Amino acid sequence: MELHSAGENALILYLGNETSPTVAAMVQSACTAIESALGQDLVDLVPSYASVLVVYDPLQTDHLSVGHRLRSALSDLSAAPDCEGHTVTLPVYYHTDVGADLEALAERASLSVNDVIALHSSVEYRVYAIGFAPGFAYLGQVDERIAAPRLATPRQKVPRGSVAIADRQTAVYPAVSPGGWNIIGRCPTRMFDPKATPVMPVTVGDKVRFEPISRERYLALGGETGGELA
């Protein structure tokens, strides 16, 4: 465990240097411990793959006090039990209609499109981080056989709900946005809805399974096709 200065109002806690369920479980327990140690002095918290950014108000407290409280709270930190966190199933319509890179990815991996779908939907993923855009959840780890690098030229416009792969990460685009990930399908579930409670169906530490669905089912669940991929 290492605690570094990040800025005038933030410290960053490093709990490892690789993506693994063990490190992610430590990140989970660290977040709980930090919340109770800092209480009202905690302004914001950004858990990620192997780190937690801790933001405080430098007019109310200071880095020495925050650092001291963090060190004592985290001295006997243990990984959160794996049973913590919900398992969320997200339906996905895997098809070239809505998955512009599905065929290219299969070809690259020397697999059939059906194999790619089976491999993508057979793994239980963990939500490692949320960022990039509101509701964008980084899920890992994708089976090595279908891991694929980001596109050389990112797309200007990726439709909302696009399910995509970058390296060993996968995600569902919560809104129309630019993006360079390989798109293999589309999910009708809203990943970010400011008017819903909760705003997101997942949180860091949750597990996610993808369930392949037919075009009919996708449309019945409110899914849309089309959307320009400039």
Next chain:
Amino acid sequence: MSLEVIQPGVLSLLQDRGRFGSHRIGLTNGGPLDPEAFNYCHRLLANDPAGTAVEMSFGGAHFRAQVDTFICVTGADMPLTINGTQKPLWEVHPVAAGDEIQLDFADRGCRSYLGVAGGFSIEPTFGSTATVVRENIGGLSGDKLKAGDRLPCTETRDRKRLYLPHERRPHYQGMVTVRVIPGYQQNSFSRIEQRRFFSHAYSVSDRCDRMGYRLEGPAIRCDLEGILSEGICFGAIQVPADGQPIVLLNDRQTIGGYPKLGSALSLDAAKLTQLRPGDTVHFAPISPHAAHNALHLAHDVISRQPLELHP
């Protein structure tokens, strides 16, 4: 009752102090790029410092009052006229329904704040009215102001004609020294690379916006190519593969995977956002202790600096 937008100018956004506590769902902070000018605007108007004002970039904005109230403009020197008569910035002015409020383009600096007595009445989203266009959140509809928008505010008849005397106003120049709290992957930049960063002048590139200011100058090399994506705090100075530093600001992404050598002091990041492409930036290291002292001092000055009253 409202202020009507006739022309929004280059970029006008409703902002409050910013959105805090929502990084975990991926929401960034937003908020005023220059909190000093923003805070003075509310203080002159005797408003709640958490209220909402309009941040105008570069100028060219035109509003029409639809209510009797008071306004104040602070920040970059955008010439202000009310019904065609020149009025000073950093000063509270009465306006009546039908009055035309116009802001020309600033010669120096590029961010100004238009406040109204009582602040604009905007429904907060995730605890804040701050507009972040990239997230489509805040303001009236998650977007920048457009001609025809009406900014709700209340009728006010009792405000003192306060002003900030000329010698106490900030001055915006073409050069800023940004103090940097070393941190993050600082140790993965060799001593030579750190010395290069702290001893050369950089210039503001034309890729500068509310997300971040990309600078141009001697390239800084890092021993690391990339890192596992991690939380990015305000002011973080990110160094991508081309070695050209980027100071990440209010609308930054909350996580990212480029190495960072520390973070800008917010007081200096505010001055940086008043610079234009081609202007000069120097960096100087500052300890976290000294940074906190500077923040307390600046807070006291902004909240206690005496204001003057027109007779």
